[in-house]
Amino acid sequence: MASLLIPTALRAFTDRKSEIEVAARTAGEAVAALAEAYPDIKQHLYEDGGALRSFINVFVGETNIKSLNGLDTPIDADATVVLVPAIAGGVR
Amino acid sequence: MIFPESVIPDERAESLTNDEISRYSRHLLLPEIGIGGQEKLKAAKVLIVGTGGLGAPLALYLAAAGVGTLGIVDFDFVEASNLQRQIIHSTRDIDRPKVASARDRIRGLNPGVKVVEYNTTLTSANALDIIRGYDIVADGTDNYQTRYLVNDACVLLGKPNVYGSIYQFEGQASVFYAKEGPCYRCLYPAPPPPGLVPSCAEGGVMGVLPGIIGTIQAAEVLKLIVGGAGSLIGRLLLFDAWNMKFRELKIDKEENCPVCGKHPTIHELIDYEQFCGLNPPAGETPVSTLTPLELKARIDAGDKLRIVDIREGHERAIAKFANSVAIPLGQIARRIDEFDPATDTVFLCKIGKRSIYAIRALEKAGYTGRMFNLQDGVNGWARDVDASLPQY
Ligand SMILES: [Zn+2]
Numbered sequence: 096m097a098s099l100l101i102p103t104a105l106r107a108f109t110d111r112k113s114e115i116e117v118a119a120r121t122a123g124e125a126v127a128a129l130a131e132a133y134p135d136i137k138q139h140l141y142e143d144g145g146a147l148r149s150f151i152n153v154f155v156g157e158t159n160i161k162s163l164n165g166l167d168t169p170i171d172a173d174a175t176v177v178l179v180p181a182i183a184g185g186v187r
Numbered sequence: 188m189i190f191p192e193s194v195i196p197d198e199r200a201e202s203l204t205n206d207e208i209s210r211y212s213r214h215l216l217l218p219e220i221g222i223g224g225q226e227k228l229k230a231a232k233v234l235i236v237g238t239g240g241l242g243a244p245l246a247l248y249l250a251a252a253g254v255g256t257l258g259i260v261d262f263d264f265v266e267a268s269n270l271q272r273q274i275i276h277s278t279r280d281i282d283r284p285k286v287a288s289a290r291d292r293i294r295g296l297n298p299g300v301k302v303v304e305y306n307t308t309l310t311s312a313n314a315l316d317i318i319r320g321y322d323i324v325a326d327g328t329d330n331y332q333t334r335y336l337v338n339d340a341c342v343l344l345g346k347p348n349v350y351g352s353i354y355q356f357e358g359q360a361s362v363f364y365a366k367e368g369p370c371y372r373c374l375y376p377a378p379p380p381p382g383l384v385p386s387c388a389e390g391g392v393m394g395v396l397p398g399i400i401g402t403i404q405a406a407e408v409l410k411l412i413v414g415g416a417g418s419l420i421g422r423l424l425l426f427d428a429w430n431m432k433f434r435e436l437k438i439d440k441e442e443n444c445p446v447c448g449k450h451p452t453i454h455e456l457i458d459y460e461q462f463c464g465l466n467p468p469a470g471e472t473p474v475s476t477l478t479p480l481e482l483k484a485r486i487d488a489g490d491k492l493r494i495v496d497i498r499e500g501h502e503r504a505i506a507k508f509a510n511s512v513a514i515p516l517g518q519i520a521r522r523i524d525e526f527d528p529a530t531d532t533v534f535l536c537k538i539g540k541r542s543i544y545a546i547r548a549l550e551k552a553g554y555t556g557r558m559f560n561l562q563d564g565v566n567g568w569a570r571d572v573d574a575s576l577p578q579y
């Protein structure tokens with residue numbers, strides 16, 4: 096099973112879980128498995144048309160899927176997929 | 188890894204006095220810094236945007252290290268709730284402008300540092316003028332519109348933007364320097380929809396987290412000045428304080444980046460409120476509000492009202508709102524059947540911001556009943572109606 100790491104900003108929708116195991120052959124399937132497991136997160140991950148929202152990056156290992164094959168990027172059975180959203184905190 | 192040259196040309200280096208040689212001795216003993224590096228630190232001008240959680244360690248360590256000029260930008264005043272992490276401010280500074288409090292602390296630490304205060308918000312109108320005079324910008328702001336503003340201004344002016352950002356237990360750090368690598372927009376082409384990722388004021392933050400991320404930013408600033416060190420350019424550092432894990436990711440320059448790509452479409456600063464979706468769309472009716480005193484009057488008059496607290500359980504435990512029903516924000520839309528359109532509903536949260544998203548979510552889901560937002564939330568209620576409740 097591949098591991099999908101969930102950032103703090105999205106853990107409100109995953110019962111505060113920081114990681115789930117997913118059976119997935121591509122990065123896109125891994126993200127879809129998260130949306131399946133926690134339906135409330137879906138509208139935050141995807142645009143209305145089904146594209147991944149642009150404030151969220153998906154990394155397979157240490158490489159951004161934008162530099163690979165996007166959501167179709169194949170992943171190994173034991174891959175680590177990391178969701179990295181824009182966060183803005185600093186001052187207050 | 189990228190090892191950029193110093194951002195300070197050799198001819199700008201400023202020679203050290205004997206007192207300065209004593210003060211900076213531990214730097215001078217490092218061959219990678221030495222006299223030459225310290226002379227560049229003395230000549231360097233660094234702008235710190237925000238003197239809060241990230242700005243505090245940034246300003247203190249850069250001042251201690253002997254950066255000659257520190258510009259500090261902040262419009263805000265020190266509050267008690269800042270002191271859990273903003274270690275540049277003290278209890279006696281509460282209600283003072285943050286830039287004044289920070290200036291005094293920097294001067295106490297190192298009188299040799301020239302401090303330039305900007306007691307203002309950074310905007311599209313002033314950002315280029317303010318940033319132009321500096322060698323490096325360190326971004327410690329708390330909102331997306333300023334993040335994009337700082338990024339675009341730095342790209343347009345050719346300045347490195349030393350980035351740090353925090354949320355709850357998690358931090359990110361990188362160096363966005365379009366000349367050498369990607370910019371913030373290359374990584375994040377657009378911000379999240381308003382309200383999805385709450386601010387630290389609403390979502391909370393572990394106090395030491397900005398200390399760690401801000402200190403990483405300070406290290407990156409110092410290395411850009413001295414030159415020759417392995418920089419975070421093209422790398423994103425993720426830090427999870429709860430599980431004590433660091434992770435490093437590669438980030439690439441995007442050919443299609445609208446500000447630093449091959450064919451840029453952004454040639455000047457834009458309206459960042461609009462870009463971040465903060466201006467209400469044309470034709471949108473504003474949410475109806477009740478002030479705390481208006482709500483109190485309706486309750487006292489015996490009006491039939493349903494009060495819905497959209498905070499999570501751990502937050503309700505800080506300050507309970509009597510006679511309310513708890514429905515966390517994330518569950519509102521799918522629990523629409525629990526709402527009766529014949530009864531007026533009042534929504535509340537900590538400060539009256541997230542409750543607006545609850546109302547919008549129900550509107551979007553087709554709910555037709557009358558809805559009101561409690562202005563300033565539970566904190567406003569504690570301030571105006573029930574002094575026995577804490578403000579948090
Ligand atoms: Zn870019």
